[in-house]
Amino acid sequence: MLVELEIAQIVNRRRRRRRPRRYWVRSWLSADRRLQFGQYDTLLRELRMEDTNSFFNFLRIEPAMFDELLQRVGPRIQKKDTGWRKGLEPGVKLAITIRHLALGDKYPSLMYNFRVAKNTIACLIPEVCQAICEEFQDEVIKCPTTPDEWSLIADKFKNRWNVPHACGALDGKHVAIRCPPNSGSLYNNYKHFFSVVLLALAGDDYKFLWIDCGGLGSMSDAQIFNESELKQCLEDRAIGFPAPDPLPHDNEPMPYFILGDDAFGLRTYLMKPYSQRGLTREHLITNYRISRGRRVIENAFGILAQRWQVLLTTTQQFPAGIQDIIECCVCLHNLMGLRYVPGFTKCPT
The missing domain is CATH 3.30.420 (Nucleotidyltransferase; domain 5)
Incomplete structure (x- = not known):
C-alpha cells in the first residue's frame, strides 16, 4: 500500500512539472506583424479596393455582404481587452472562419496566412459559426x-x-x-x-x-x-x-x-x-x-x-x-x- 502511494506521489509531481514557455506569443504572430503582413490587413484590403471578383473568389462572399456579417455578428464575437493583451479583431475572426468554410483550409495554413495561432483558430471558428447561426438562423x-x-x-x-x-x-x-x-x-x-x-x-x-x-x-x-x-x-x-x-x-x-x-x-x-x-x-x-x-x-x-x-x-x-x-x-x-x-x-x- 505504501509503495503504491509513493508511486502515485511521484506521478503527481511529474505531472506538476511543466516546461516553462519559451514564448508568450511568437514574434511573427504578434499584433504588429499581423497588421503589417497578415492577409486580412493586406491582401483582403487590396482585393476590396482593386478586384472585387477576386475578393469574392477568396471568401465566397462579396465585400458588402462581408461588411453586413461583420456589423451584425461583430458584437457577439468581440472580446474585451485586458492588461496582458488586446482582443483579436472581429473582422480577422470572421475572415478566418469564412475562408475555412469556403476552401476547407487546415488550421496551420490559416495560421501562416492570417498570422493567428492555430490553437486560437481552433477555438474561434466554432464560436464565430455559432454566432452566425444565432444571428441569422431564425431569419433565413x-x-x-x-x-x-x-x-x-x-x-x-x-x-x-x-x-x-x-x-x-x-x-x-x-x-x-x-x-x-x-x-x-x-x-x-x-x-x-x-x-x-x-x-x-x-x-x-x-x-x-x-x-x-x-x-x-x-x-x-x-x-x-x-x-x-x-x-x-x-x-x-x-x-x-x-x-x-x-x-x-x-x-x-x-x-x-x-x-x-x-x-x-x-x-x-x-x-x-x-x-x-x-x-x-x-x-x-x-x-x-x-x-x-x-x-x-x-x-x-x-x-x-x-x-x-x-x-x-x-x-x-x-x-x-x-x-x-x-x-x-x-x-x-x-x-x-x-x-x-x-x-x-x-x-x-
Missing part, C-alpha cells in the same frame, strides 16, 4: 406554417418542376468527420467512413426550409426523419399543409406532400417513386415527375458543398462543433440565395 431558415405559404411553394414546384402538390424535397447528406474518441461504430456509415448526417427539406429555389444536422453516420435517413420534429408536425397536421384538392385534369382530392426517395416510407404526406420492376408507362411517367422534383434537394446539396467546400473535406472538429459549422454553411447559403451561383440564370422548366 424558416419552415412555412400556414396553408398559404405551402400553397405558394406548391405552385412554384408545379410551374418550375412540373410536379403539382409538391411542397419540398427531402434527403440526407453525409459530412465526413474524423472518428470521435470512444464512439465505436456510431458514426461509421454504410459507405465505410465516419460522418454526421445533414437531413434537409429544400424548396423550389434550392433554399433549405428545414434542417436536422445531428444524425449519426450509422443511422439511415428514414431513422433520422422518424425521430425528427418535422415528422411529428406532419403526423399531427400542425405544420399547416393545405387541404387536399384535385390534381390538374382530375376530380379526386389529392393531399399535398413532400418528395423523398426509396429510403423513406410511403405516407399521405410523403411521396416516393414506384419500385423498379414491372412498371407501366404511367408508373414510369410518375417516377420521372418525382425525380424532377427530387433533384431540387440534390442540386441544393451540390451548390452548398461547392460553395462551402469544408463540407467536402474530413472535418477535424468534434460532432458538436461540426453541427455549428454545417448550420452556419446552410445559413450563409440561404442568405446568399442564387445570386452568386456561377452560370445560373433561372430555374429550368
Whole structure:
C-alpha cells in the first residue's frame, strides 16, 4: 500500500512539472506583424479596393455582404481587452472562419496566412459559426406554417418542376468527420467512413426550409426523419399543409406532400417513386415527375458543398462543433440565395 502511494506521489509531481514557455506569443504572430503582413490587413484590403471578383473568389462572399456579417455578428464575437493583451479583431475572426468554410483550409495554413495561432483558430471558428447561426438562423431558415405559404411553394414546384402538390424535397447528406474518441461504430456509415448526417427539406429555389444536422453516420435517413420534429408536425397536421384538392385534369382530392426517395416510407404526406420492376408507362411517367422534383434537394446539396467546400473535406472538429459549422454553411447559403451561383440564370422548366 505504501509503495503504491509513493508511486502515485511521484506521478503527481511529474505531472506538476511543466516546461516553462519559451514564448508568450511568437514574434511573427504578434499584433504588429499581423497588421503589417497578415492577409486580412493586406491582401483582403487590396482585393476590396482593386478586384472585387477576386475578393469574392477568396471568401465566397462579396465585400458588402462581408461588411453586413461583420456589423451584425461583430458584437457577439468581440472580446474585451485586458492588461496582458488586446482582443483579436472581429473582422480577422470572421475572415478566418469564412475562408475555412469556403476552401476547407487546415488550421496551420490559416495560421501562416492570417498570422493567428492555430490553437486560437481552433477555438474561434466554432464560436464565430455559432454566432452566425444565432444571428441569422431564425431569419433565413424558416419552415412555412400556414396553408398559404405551402400553397405558394406548391405552385412554384408545379410551374418550375412540373410536379403539382409538391411542397419540398427531402434527403440526407453525409459530412465526413474524423472518428470521435470512444464512439465505436456510431458514426461509421454504410459507405465505410465516419460522418454526421445533414437531413434537409429544400424548396423550389434550392433554399433549405428545414434542417436536422445531428444524425449519426450509422443511422439511415428514414431513422433520422422518424425521430425528427418535422415528422411529428406532419403526423399531427400542425405544420399547416393545405387541404387536399384535385390534381390538374382530375376530380379526386389529392393531399399535398413532400418528395423523398426509396429510403423513406410511403405516407399521405410523403411521396416516393414506384419500385423498379414491372412498371407501366404511367408508373414510369410518375417516377420521372418525382425525380424532377427530387433533384431540387440534390442540386441544393451540390451548390452548398461547392460553395462551402469544408463540407467536402474530413472535418477535424468534434460532432458538436461540426453541427455549428454545417448550420452556419446552410445559413450563409440561404442568405446568399442564387445570386452568386456561377452560370445560373433561372430555374429550368
